Amino acid sequence: MKFILGKKLGMSQVYGENGNVIPVTVVEVEPNTVVQIKGRDKDGYEAIQIGYGTRKAKNIKSAQKGHFKDLGSFAVLKEFRFDSKGKKSRGEEQESIDSANLTVGQKIDVTIFTPGDSVKVTGTTKGRGFQGVVKRHGFHGMPASHGAHSVLRHAGSIGQRFPQHTLKGMRMAGRMGTNKLTTRGLKIVTVDLENNLLAIKGAVPGNKGGLLMIQSQG
Structure with a gap:
């Protein structure tokens, strides 16, 4: 080698x-x-x-x-x-x-x-x-029309009603690279x-x- x-x-x-x-x-x-x-x-x-x-x-x-x-x-x-x-x-x-x-x-x-x-x-x-x-995970973002307001690049929901906590590994905003x-x-x-x-x-x-x-x- x-x-x-x-x-x-x-x-x-x-x-x-x-x-x-x-x-x-x-x-x-x-x-x-x-x-x-x-x-x-x-x-x-x-x-x-x-x-x-x-x-x-x-x-x-x-x-x-x-x-x-x-x-x-x-x-x-x-x-x-x-x-x-x-x-x-x-x-x-x-x-x-x-x-x-x-x-x-x-x-x-x-x-x-x-x-x-x-x-x-x-x-x-x-x-x-x-x-x-x-940019970090390649999400498509929210709809750009039909009443959408200020949420175009938001992540959307990060969980559900139960269990009442965010699951590990949820893709969210944060530091990218290195x-x-x-x-x-x-x-x-x-x-x-x-x-x-x-x-x-x-x-x-x-x-x-x-x-x-x-x-x-x-």
Whole structure:
């Protein structure tokens, strides 16, 4: 399994072999560092912990300094999980951690990917603030004529006479966005080794500058 952390720079477009325009998301991928390899015997699950980015040493807690050792001052730590039992998740065969063939302190960069690779990208969606039910949940709203007044984008009834309380899970207005989202079935279009950039076909979750987890699929 191939995986790496990167930063979303924004969208652009490239031209294919036939001259057709391909919309792509450009991701900046600085070299990642393997910080820890977790095993089932000691940690209860299998995962590889990756460090990405840098921050000032004064902002790192003493416990983190001991964990990082001499590997660097990382801004972000993320884990990529494995399963040696070969279980399937969302129809995908889970690989053993031994197949990664990585060691603590090893660097991971864009060279692990090649154009045409299928990947899934996980990020945090854009925050939309407090939104009503029409935008947040796709409600159709109330009738716009025949005496309707000031209720066009209202939610309508949120319950019944009995039981005399609002049921859990009722879709209502509230904060929208800033959720973890994974987009699957994306393709690597180009790999820029000189500038540490990946061009991924289509859109990926999140704002410009947002952290992305890129993982091979299939």
